[in-house]
Amino acid sequence: MTTWSRLGEKSKREVRLARAFLAAVAEPPAPALAGFVARHGPCRSVELVQRGKAPPDVLSEVEARFAHVSAEQLLAATEAAGARLVVPEEPEWPSSAFQDLAGGREVGLPEVAEPIALWVRGREDLATALDPAIAVVGARAASGYGEHVAAEFGHGLARAGFTVVSGAAYGIDGAAHRGALAAGGRTVAFLACGVDVDYPAGHGRLLRAVAHQGAVVSEYPPGTEPRKHRFLVRNRLIAAAGRATVVVEAGARSGATNTAGTADALGRPVLAVPGPVTSKNSVGCHGMLRSGKAVLVTSTAEVLEAVSPIGVPAPVEDVGEQRRTDRLGPHAQRLHDSLRGMDGASAEELARDCGLPLGEVRALLPELELSGFAVRTERGWSVAAR
């Protein structure tokens, strides 16, 4: 890939044309075609495919669309959509994010393959935009609680310098993107349709804002409509792009648990936000936490801790409100408890109440008096007013 800058414009265009054709001719993920292209390169692969000289599994993947794809028309449509095609040969390709997908078979993900090319809407260099990134995903039918947390996490991660990757769906995804946008940070949406298709329909404005502050990305050519299975296929790109995947809310059967499973298989930490056990929206998160597939996180700081165990300042442990009596030793605390319960008592009475030896009580009382915890009056010892 280091030779890209030395290629002439004509050669670069040839690679793009070949990749556009290959990306469009098979329905992703196309593991046979992806492996074939990795072996032969894009231009030679197109030639072999067009002459029918590819293995049967490759030909089976391309057969249905083979005669209907025009690479020239694809690139024209890409330009018309205000998008560009990013290919693995160029420096903009986020190879560190996607290289693990090529080894999908080895990690138990037979249907996972690296994308052949990506369509991108957005000014920012894609490799830069995804480094570093964290995926924040969850249910479409989210609760107000879930959307609140997703927005908080999106905001916090963006402020910490992480790009927030998600899927632009209603619910958790949208809230995560919006949180990052509100923080003035970067956010990237991976779509299950063409980058020129406003899906969901109500998120057209959000998608434009995401393109403006990051990128809208898809492995589907412009004009491709969303299909149910494409959401699951797209999820692997979200899982691979993030250094970790945070699931904010997920029902028992949610696409987010699929993204989490892929992230886990790819060796990325899976983090899940808990919620009320009375909420259907948290059943998926709690299931992942119970099975040990996810680590519980309650804040942005805990997400950051999971992705960079060193180099991040240890979060201040929330030990709750400090009490004034914390600095007293256990016996002095016990005596202080008795003082609070008895108004005007002798040392003997206090010793009986707290069960400490009289000598120790006699030694502790002046200490408590000096440090402002006890007062001596005519009626005896009492707790000092604060």
Add this chain to the structure above:
Amino acid sequence: MTTWSRLGEKSKREVRLARAFLAAVAEPPAPALAGFVARHGPCRSVELVQRGKAPPDVLSEVEARFAHVSAEQLLAATEAAGARLVVPEEPEWPSSAFQDLAGGREVGLPEVAEPIALWVRGREDLATALDPAIAVVGARAASGYGEHVAAEFGHGLARAGFTVVSGAAYGIDGAAHRGALAAGGRTVAFLACGVDVDYPAGHGRLLRAVAHQGAVVSEYPPGTEPRKHRFLVRNRLIAAAGRATVVVEAGARSGATNTAGTADALGRPVLAVPGPVTSKNSVGCHGMLRSGKAVLVTSTAEVLEAVSPIGVPAPVEDVGEQRRTDRLGPHAQRLHDSLRGMDGASAEELARDCGLPLGEVRALLPELELSGFAVRTERGWSVAAR
């Protein structure tokens, strides 16, 4: 202890008098005295203590109250309070619950000792009432969510035949007791004051109901007032009495985390209920879950699973609503997705859309038609109306 039934009434009374004296003369936990009593027996221990022939650490524990405790008066006060004294020598003593406390030093709990005797209000035999038991604890300042879950758990565990053990405090404790009572089940309250002291004041009626359907228990003599440190000391009895401890809600600094820590040290499972990350009341639970000190539970069934991994029917995994298309294979689902997106299409158009080979599409379409997923019309193939 098997000799208890053979003891005459006079000897039994002597043991009770000795235990009452020893339980009252030192502020619990009194590890030195407890060890001394275990070695010499209660009657000989009283004799040695009264003659000043005990080791200094024992004498230091009893010094302050030594001259002020009357065992006869204690037993009279016990009877007057409608309570009884239960001692380790008799079969009613819940030895399986408390035997681990004697080894507190070995498990890193130096301040833990077994109780010397227990005052009990309630008709039921204590050993029976605590077998089997589960502790349900949590914050006093609980949320409505927390109280709801505590009541549900109390109810569910009682219905499953477990005694619900808790501390009778406001908030989670009270809700757990009430849930068990509502289920007509058994519940036991361990108090940080005498069994005749209504604490908290608003729980007098609840305590009477608990005594009626289980027991109100304390290692403090009748009339003992609650003191702050006594709540922490009492917590060890709750942790030891339960086969597991469930923390429903706990702030960052909560007595419930202390109970959980003791349960963990005693080798009992610690279970924590998650909640909204936006709630201060769940900070303690989430902390325990993050550190691995607790296992996440969302239902009574999951609690039962933790205490009896075998012998409990495996809970039905909630996989969410089954969809009609679940029985289709992945390629048939892909084709069905395309049918849903295209109204009236040829096999060729469908193949291009879903990317499957035309031959496969032609084979799948009649199958989908037969199984009611697709219809063939004059305009071509469409998805079948449900």
